[in-house]
Amino acid sequence: xxxxxxxxxSSHYRTDRRLFRLRQDRYSxxxxxxxxxxxxxxxxxDYWLNAILTPFLVLSLAGLGLNLLTGYAGQLSLGxxxxxxxxxxxxxxxxxxxxxxxxxGSIVLGGxxxxxxxxxxxxxxxxxxxxxxxxSTLAAQFFVQWLFTKVGWxxxxxxxxxxxxxxxxxxxxxxxxxxxxxxxxxxxxVALTLLARNVVKSELGRxxxxxxxxxxxxxxxxxxxxxxKLLAFALSGFILGVAGALWAFTYLGTVxxxxxxxxxxxxxxxxxxxxxxxxxxxxxxxxxxxxxLPIALSLASGFMPAGVIDAGQLENLQKIVFGLLIIGFLIxxxxxxxxxxxxxxxxxxxxxxxx
Amino acid sequence: xxxxxxxxxxxxxxxxSFKGVKAxxxxxxxxxxxxxTALIGPNGAGKxxxxxxxxxxxxxxxxxxxxxxxxxxxxxxxxxxxRGIARTFQNIALxxxxxxxxxxxxxxxxxxxxSWLEQALRIGRAPAEDDAQRRRAEEVIAxxxxxxxxxxxxxxxxxxxxxRVELARALxxxxxxxxxxxxxxxxxxxxxxxxxxxxxxxxxxxxxxxxLIEHDIGVVMNLSDHVVVLDYGRKIGDGPPDxxxxxxxxxxxxxxxxx
Numbered sequence: 139x140x141x142x143x144x145x146x147x148s149s150h151y152r153t154d155r156r157l158f159r160l161r162q163d164r165y166s167x168x169x170x171x172x173x174x175x176x177x178x179x180x181x182x183x184d185y186w187l188n189a190i191l192t193p194f195l196v197l198s199l200a201g202l203g204l205n206l207l208t209g210y211a212g213q214l215s216l217g218x219x220x221x222x223x224x225x226x227x228x229x230x231x232x233x234x235x236x237x238x239x240x241x242x243g244s245i246v247l248g249g250x251x252x253x254x255x256x257x258x259x260x261x262x263x264x265x266x267x268x269x270x271x272x273x274s275t276l277a278a279q280f281f282v283q284w285l286f287t288k289v290g291w292x293x294x295x296x297x298x299x300x301x302x303x304x305x306x307x308x309x310x311x312x313x314x315x316x317x318x319x320x321x322x323x324x325x326x327x328v329a330l331t332l333l334a335r336n337v338v339k340s341e342l343g344r345x346x347x348x349x350x351x352x353x354x355x356x357x358x359x360x361x362x363x364x365x366x367k368l369l370a371f372a373l374s375g376f377i378l379g380v381a382g383a384l385w386a387f388t389y390l391g392t393v394x395x396x397x398x399x400x401x402x403x404x405x406x407x408x409x410x411x412x413x414x415x416x417x418x419x420x421x422x423x424x425x426x427x428x429x430x431l432p433i434a435l436s437l438a439s440g441f442m443p444a445g446v447i448d449a450g451q452l453e454n455l456q457k458i459v460f461g462l463l464i465i466g467f468l469i470x471x472x473x474x475x476x477x478x479x480x481x482x483x484x485x486x487x488x489x490x491x492x493x
Numbered sequence: 494x495x496x497x498x499x500x501x502x503x504x505x506x507x508x509x510s511f512k513g514v515k516a517x518x519x520x521x522x523x524x525x526x527x528x529x530t531a532l533i534g535p536n537g538a539g540k541x542x543x544x545x546x547x548x549x550x551x552x553x554x555x556x557x558x559x560x561x562x563x564x565x566x567x568x569x570x571x572x573x574x575x576r577g578i579a580r581t582f583q584n585i586a587l588x589x590x591x592x593x594x595x596x597x598x599x600x601x602x603x604x605x606x607x608s609w610l611e612q613a614l615r616i617g618r619a620p621a622e623d624d625a626q627r628r629r630a631e632e633v634i635a636x637x638x639x640x641x642x643x644x645x646x647x648x649x650x651x652x653x654x655x656x657r658v659e660l661a662r663a664l665x666x667x668x669x670x671x672x673x674x675x676x677x678x679x680x681x682x683x684x685x686x687x688x689x690x691x692x693x694x695x696x697x698x699x700x701x702x703x704x705l706i707e708h709d710i711g712v713v714m715n716l717s718d719h720v721v722v723l724d725y726g727r728k729i730g731d732g733p734p735d736x737x738x739x740x741x742x743x744x745x746x747x748x749x750x751x752x
Contacts (some may be wrong), residue, residue: 151627152620333613340612340619341605342599348599349587355586358548359666360574360603369609416590 157335174324179317187316194429195323196384201409201421202334202378208407210338211370212350213263214271217278218378218406220259224282225252225379225400226386227292230393233304234294241308245326245383252379253372255282260371260449267353279400288393295394300394303387305375312324319388326384330377335418337373346370347416362462366465377425378406412464414474500563500704501526501670502547507556509542509726516542517553517726518521524670524719529696529703531713531734534723535747540706541583543723544672547704548573550581561669574603579668581659583675583706591637593658596647600665604629625705633665636698637691653684657691664695671695673705677712685709689716714738722747 147325149152158164204218229248232239239247243487259278286292293301306313306322313322337343345366348356357363379478386393403493405428435456442452471478500523504633510515517539532540545551546560549568558565560576567653568578570594579600588596604626607618634643642650647658656676663671676692689712695701707713713720713734720737722730730743737743 151624155623155627336615337609337613340609341602342609342612344591344595345598345602347591347595351588351590352586354550354570355571355582355588358574358580358586359549359600359662360571361599362571460723 140489141489142489143484144322146279155339157332157339170327175321179321182317182320184316187320189268190429191435192316192320192323192389194425195320195327195404196381197409197429198387198422198425199327199330199384200378200381200406201413201425202331202418203374203381204375204406205410205413205415205417205421206241206334206338206346206473207370207374209410209417209420210343210350211346211367211374212267213260213367213370214268215275215374216272216400216403216407217256217275217282219382219398219400219402221252221375221378222284222382222385222402223286223360223395224375225249225256225382226393226398228252228379228386229383230301230303231292231294241306241387245380245387248383249376249379252382253376255370256375256378257368260368260375263367263371278401279403283395283399300392303391303393306387323384323388327382330380331418332379334373338418342366342369348417410474412467412474414476417474417476419479420474420476423479427475431463432456500524500559501561502704503559504543504547505557505559507546507553507558509539509546509551509553515726517546517723518522519556520723520726520728522728522731524704524720526702528697528718529692529705529716530719530721531717532704532706532721532723533708533710535746537725538723539726540723541674541693544580544674544704544706548578548672549704551699552574552599569738576667577667577669578668578672579659579663579670581656581663581676581736582670583678585652585655585659586634587647587655587662590646592644592646593650594630594634594643596628596658597633597665600662601630603666607658616695624631630665633661636694637661637664650708651707652686656680656688660688660691660695663751664699664701667699668701671701671703673703675706677707677709685712692716 140272141162143160148159153159156164158167184452197322200218200222202222207213207215225248228251229244232244232247233241236244236483237417255278259275262274266274267282277314290296306318308322311321338346345356345361348361349363349366353363356366382398390397409428410425411424412427414420415424427467439452439456500586503521504523505521507520508515520539520543542551542721546553547568549572551568552567556732558568560568560578565578573694588599591599596654603704605622607622609618611619612623631643634640637660639654639657639661642654650658660673660676663673673692677688680688692703692705693716696703705717707716717734720730720732720734721728722737722740724746730740732740735740
């Protein structure tokens with residue numbers, strides 16, 4: 139009744155191809171963007187902006203990067219954090235060694251370096267697939283972390299290996315405050331999400347899904363497999379690289395290899411599994427789940443009467459509950475939160491009728 | 494230039510074996526332009542293997558393929574697609590996570606000229622080309638009466654319709670040669686009639702040369718202009734349907750005798 143498609147016809151192929159075909163989808167997106175850009179920076183506390191919204195946005199972006207590769211093109215990867223690290227260290231070194239390069243340029247170029255690394259480690263995908271590919275992407279994870287720890291040049295020969303990120307200045311504006319960091323992150327996330335949504339709805343996106351669903355048939359109808367797979371690695375690597383640079387520059391404020399270890403790769407993988415493979419909105423839902431649920435759990439445990447459980451055990455207990463929730467959720471809805479969201483919309487279309 | 498009367502496809506002495514097991518031995522035949530050729534034979538006769546040789550999925554150990562005036566020792570799938578060979582598979586090989594329209598559009602991927610970046614940013618040649626591709630895809634969808642399902646996921650469609658979507662995807666490539674591997678397997682009589690009519694229409698409307706594998710001998714005799722019979726990887730019959738039907742070797746191997 140409220141969420142109706144009735145009367146919304148596309149009379150041109152062009153309008154049928156719009157990213158958000160339905161009027162109500164478009165308007166709610168505009169409202170959400172307006173809220174995120176113009177209202178949140180003013181009403182959000184430093185804690186919310188710094189510790190919740192910024193990491194949520196960066197992890198959503200990382201999820202988006204991996205989802206293009208795994209969810210759309212069907213290539214499994216456990217090297218996400220490695221490509222994030224390449225993005226972060228490349229951005230840092232560009233800032234350090236290329237005078238006059240603006241910060242935005244460094245971040246984008248950092249993404250380009252990550253894309254190149256991703257293509258390099260994606261080469262085995264031309265011969266192997268599935269779990270074997272997963273194992274070969276682990277090589278990226280271990281190699282990149284080793285490289286940035288062992289070779290001092292990358293961290294400017296810093297003794298501790300932990301470098302403080304330079305101040306965030308764009309066109310003379312200092313964005314080093316919480317609202318500025320949040321807005322910089324949000325800008326990148328929105329731009330890259332729109333780009334990704336366009337790509338998956340274009341010929342390249344169809345080719346990726348064709349390779350994912352049945353690669354022999356894709357080859358027989360003339361889709362160039364090698365090029366299609368490597369483009370998936372490139373675009374995925376680019377987005378992950380930008381996410382890595384943002385993680386270091388706008389969230390942590392430091393650049394260090396340990397921020398990009400294997401558990402980060404797993405975290406990104408969980409985001410897309412929980413959010414939904416082959417879905418753009420799923421990355422945001424999955425990242426929200428991963429970022430917000432531990433906070434909610436620790437808040438909830440604060441209400442427990444003191445002395446019932448040892449404080450040291452409490453943290454472990456939270457992890458157990460978190461794990462159980464993930465397992466329970468995936469049994470209930472293996473296709474992820476994006477599927478639930480879609481079902482909700484299907485319901486809303488016909489409400490108050492059942493079908 | 495090739496003369497019109499020359500066959501579109503000529504197989505010369507094709508032999509294929511898998512680790513010493515002979516699948517096809519020394520098979521030669523011609524496929525005339527604009528005709529429907531049927532490949533028949535008992536299970537394991539090498540029919541599907543032969544289609545796989547024609548479009549380059551398998552590499553034959555001996556023999557050569559002449560397609561549209563070009564001589565090749567072996568094809569590869571991409572080259573075959575570029576040269577105008579499209580096919581369907583015995584077990585449906587659709588892209589299950591995509592809609593009917595998207596499946597048909599993938600069939601047209603070789604007709605693209607704009608780069609992926611133009612398409613991603615919707616600039617340059619891409620928007621006009623997207624319109625043109627959609628229009629051609631819609632023509633194929635209309636031709637095969639698939640309009641009600643264009644936005645449906647193919648995995649949600651019944652089997653008979655999936656077979657038709659696969660034909661649509663192959664047809665969208667505007668092929669010179671269409672290879673159909675058991676397009677009517679598992680269908681009831683009505684669906685078979687419908688599919689036969691679609692294949693005959695494709696052949697007549699677009700002048701597409703068709704090679705098909707089919708087990709229903711009634712369908713084969715009605716639909717095809719030319720029948721090639723295989724048994725144990727050898728060719729045992731080759732000619733117009735009526736002639737093949739009277740061939741004693743074919744009757745013994747495949748059609749069966751009345752006792």
